[in-house]
Amino acid sequence: MKSPVDIAVTGAAGQISYSLLFRLAAGDLLGPDQPIVLRLLEITPALDALNGVLMELNDCAYPLLHDVVVTDDPKTAFDHVDYAFLVGAKPRKQGMLRSDLLLQNAEIFQVQGKALNAAANRNVKVLVTGNPANTNALLAQRNAPDLAPSCFAAMSMLDHTRAISQLAAKCAVSIRDVSNVCVWGNHSCMQYPDLHHAKVKGIDALSLVGRDWFVDDFIPTVQHRGTEVIKARGASSAASAANAAIKHMSVWINGTDDGDWVSMAVPSDGSYGIAEGLVYSFPCRVVDGQYHIVESLEINAFSRERLRQNEAEVREEMLAIQHML
Template sequence: MKTPAHIAVTGAAGQISYALLFRLIAGDLLGDDQPIVLHLLEIPEAIAGLDGVKMELIDCAAPLLHDVVVSDDPYVAFENADLAFLIGAKPRGPGMERRDLLRVNADIFAVQGRALNASAKRTVKTLVVGNPANTNALIAQHNAPELPPENFSAMTRLDYNRAKSQVAMHCRCPVSEIKRVIIWGNHSTTQYPDLHHALVRGKPALDKLEWDWYEKDFIPTVQNRGAVVIQTRGKSSAASAANAALDHMRDWLFGTPAGDWTSMTILSDGSYGVTPGLMFSYPVKTENARYQIVQNLEINEFSRNRLQITEAELLAEREAVRHLLR
């Protein structure tokens, strides 16, 4: 029998985590022969609810689930973690600006970064889902100086999945026929969903799509999809976000398909003229649990302008939390 993998999940009593945890114990991430130990973190006020989730997990009698650790202490929850899903974050309240949300969540991710640094395995791979995800990931990474910076990422996979699905519906073809979509920048309404290099059934996507649809329908639809889900459903995306987190981590660990890439928010190395040190979503290929930015893509003026808009937002966010960046 394989040694159990230790998976930490924060905000573990929340909607996204509830949609994620049962898929983890079913083997949807690591396979049906990899036992796991779940480490679940919540704030003290939510521990009672999390104990109920633990009961449900146990009641599944899942062969892969070896143990469930519940804690309100990140230093305990992250002990020996191989993988960490940082999902928990304070949601935006009525009248709250993005900068207010950033301030509230910044301290949470600074503490969690320090706890990962102290307790997790040196090889832990950390995916930040809680918003503002890019800058939260930057804060966590800076507060974990003993962990490799390349092992921190934030999620734009939900945006990527949304973009692929929109193209597939418009072209009336399966999602599997859509390749090389890119999400650049921030997981916010400034993100840039780029189809200039995308393929539909092996042919350039923009040869099959109307420019007006691309610019005036597709781009704003992907940028604002989260808000529309909230307006329609009355709650934020949960199952689709959990699915995207699994997709992101699976590709990171096991590799992207041949002839395709994905989008991940990673620490910028200056590629495509983006300021080094920002957490920025790039097109990447992965192999052997390592990612590599796809290089030498042509960036026209239309795209460059949009990259600069989303970069500017991330620079402003970084400035707002500079006191937490070690």
């Protein structure tokens, strides 16, 4: 039996985590031979509810679940972790200004960045899903100066799989027939799901679906999908977000498929004119556990404008919390 691997999950009593934890314990991320320790972080008032989740985890008698740590202390949660899912974030409440939301979340991710810096393994993979995800990831990364920036990413995988699903449905093909979709920019309604490089059974996707559908239907559908799910389900996306978190981390560990890429929000290296250091979603390839921004894709004027709008939004978010970087 291998040694257990430590995985941290924040916001562990929340809905996304409720869909995530049982899949992690069942081996959905690291496979059927890798024992894990779950290190679960919550704010103090949520510890009682989290203990209820712990009871259920224990009740499953998972052979792979070596131990579960429940804590409200970030350093305890991140102690020697190889993987960290930063799921918890303050939701926007009615009447709350966006700037207040940014600031309140900034405090959380500043603290967590410092704790990761102090406690996590040096090869840790940190995935931020709590919104505003790009800026929260930036904060955590900048507050962890002893960890490589490449240890951090924010999640655009749910946008990515939503885009794949929409394209596959439109073309009446299976998911496996779609490749090279990407989502650029901010994990917000500004995001730019892009089909200029996408292929369906190896054929240029735009030539199949037409530009009007791409601009008038596909882009807004992917951008506003979260709101539509809330309308239909009466609750925000949880199981699909948890699935995307597992998929993002799984690709980060195991690599991308030959010839394909995924969308990941990562610290920019200046590619495509996006200011260095901003956390921004790019098409990425993963080799040996390291992500690399796919370079030299052709970007036309339509795309360039959307990339620029996304950069402006991410930059504006950053300016609001710059004193905490």
